[in-house]
C-alpha cells in the first residue's frame with residue numbers, strides 16, 4: 393500500500409479553541425475517509441490542515457502527491473465564462489484541454505461552457521468546482537461538503553467520479569454530514585474526539 397497523505401498526532405487550534413489533538417490518519421491509494429461530526433467540530437479545519445492552508449498546532453502533515461481542494465471558497469472567476477475559468481486553472485495545474493473536456497463531460501456541464509460562472513446556480517458551481525478537481529489530475533482529493541446544493545443526478549455523478557478516482561489509484565478525504573452513498577468508506581467522527 394502506498395501512502396498519499398499522512399497526518400501524525402496533529403492538533404488544530406482556531407481562535408483560542410483546541411478543536412482536536414493527537415489526530416493521526418493515513419490515506420493510501422484507493423482509500424476514502426469520511427470526516428463526520430456535528431457543526432464546529434473541525435471537519436473543514438482538518439481539510440485545510442491536510443491541504444497545507446492551515447498550520448497544525450502540533451504534529452506533522454505529509455503529502456506524497458499533489459492535492460486538489462474543493463471548499464466553500466469559489467475558486468473560479470465569476471466574471472469568466474465557465475470554460476475560460478476552467479482553462480485558467482488548467483494552465484496553473486499544468487493540464488491540457490482534453491483533461492478539462494473529459495472532466496466537463498463527467499460533471500455534465502458542456503451545455504453551460506459559455507455561461508459566466510457568476511450566473512451558475514449553487515449546484516452548478518459545485519459541479520464546476522469538481523471539474524477543476526477532476527481535471528487537475530491530483531491523486532489526493534480534499535473535498536469539503538462537495539455535494540452541497542447538488543441535486544440527485546449531480547450527486548450520482550460525484551459518487552461515480554470519486555469511485556473512478558479511487559479505482560485509478562487516487563484517494564479522497566471527504567468532510568460531509570452525509571456519506572454520499574460511497575462504498576468501502578472508512579470514517580472518522582470528529583465529534584467523538586471532542
Ligand SMILES: Nc1ncnc2c1ncn2[C@@H]1O[C@H](COP(=O)(O)OP(=O)(O)OP(=O)(O)O)[C@@H](O)[C@H]1O
Pocket residue numbers: 406407411429430431432433434435436437438567
Ligand atoms: N478563521 C477562524 N478563526 C477562528 N475560529 C475559526 C475560524 N474558522 C473556523 N473557526 C472555528 O473553528 C471551529 C471549527 O470550524 P470548522 O469550520 O472546521 O467546523 P466544521 O466541523 O467543518 O463545521 P460545519 O459542520 O459547520 O461545517 C468552529 O468553532 C469555528 O467557529
